[in-house]
Amino acid sequence: MLTKIISRSAAYTMVMLLIYYLLNATMSGTVWADMVISKSALTVEYCEFNDVRRFFHQSMNTYSNLVYFFFGVFVCQLARYDQKNGTLQAPNRMQAFPGLSWLLGACFIYLSFGSAFFHASLTWVGQRVDMNGTYGLSLTLLCMALYHVFYKIDFSANAKRWAIAIVSLSILLFYEIALLVSSSILLPVLILTTWLLIIINYIQFRRERSVLFAISSLVFIVVALKIRTLDVQKIGCDPHSLYQGHSVWHLLAGLSSFCTYAFFRFTPPPKTTF
Structure with a gap:
């Protein structure tokens, strides 16, 4: 099943x-000419050369955001599989709530297009959509962790639909909230809170959780943040190189988010004792 997915x-x-390749080959940068430039473009925040032509x-x-698209399609297929195979007798709590997987998959895809829009145009609106996609992914993972830590709360089918609607609305509200609170404060709070809940849930269900996914998620995001910082500081920077630190950030941040999801979605096989 996983191989097909x-x-x-x-x-x-x-x-x-x-x-993407055909769009980049056939269209010019004049498409974005009348849009307000982002602060990121004005301050040359990232290493890669801004080729306005x-x-x-x-x-x-821009291309590296396709990693989010890959994970989004992957998670949506898992959601479809869980929904198709029934939720009443699901092996774990995540599989019993495929709506959460659908939402996470949609957030991955939303971030993929939003971040691609930003790096393609370097516009103010593009930057806001990019950040909203980032908050959407982070907020959904946080809600996923809350759902598992408070496992004694039994959600009816109707309650699950309301939960998805409320989280979706919250993501839209973050489009405005992001203007009020700095991302350097808000995003770490979301990530650290999710991580605290992961630790709690691992303690709650140690035999049903993979510590490998948890550690991988942490390692990927720590390395990603370091590489992103080096890119912003222009350390080891070559604006015209195929290697760009921010592109690696996209890859590692995507892997970290997926590992967080996998921590809840995949139950490790029971250990065999002899």
Whole structure:
């Protein structure tokens, strides 16, 4: 089952890669000319060269967002599988609530397009959509962790629908909240709170949780933050290189988020004793 899901996700991602390539090859940067430039572009926040002649002002930082698209398609297929195979007798709490997986998959895809829009255009509205996608992903993972820590609360089918609606509305509200609270404060609070809940849930269900996924999630995000910082500080920076630190940030941040999801979604097989 997982092999088919991975293959389909890769195939859809390759199609999107082709579409991106054709857009970048056939359109020019004049498409964005009348839009307000982002503060990031004015301060040259990232290492990659801002080629205003190209449709993708920052090509590598735009293409690399397809990693979020891959994970989004992957998670949506898992959600479809869980929904199709029933939720009443689901092996774990995550599989019993496929709506959460659908929402997370949608957030991955939303972030993929939002961040690509930002790095392609380097516009103010693009930056806001990019950050809203980031908050959407982080907020959904936080709610997922809360759902598992408070496992004694039994959600009816109707309650699950309301929960998805409320989280979706909260994501939209963060579009405005982001203007009131700095991302350097709000985003770490969301991530650290999620991590605290992961630790609590691991203590609650040690035999049903993979410590490998938990540790991988932490390692990926710590390394990602370090690489992103080096990119912003222009350390080891080559604006015209195929290697861009911010592109690696996209990859590692995506992997970290997926590992957090996998921590809840996949139950490790029981240990065999002899």
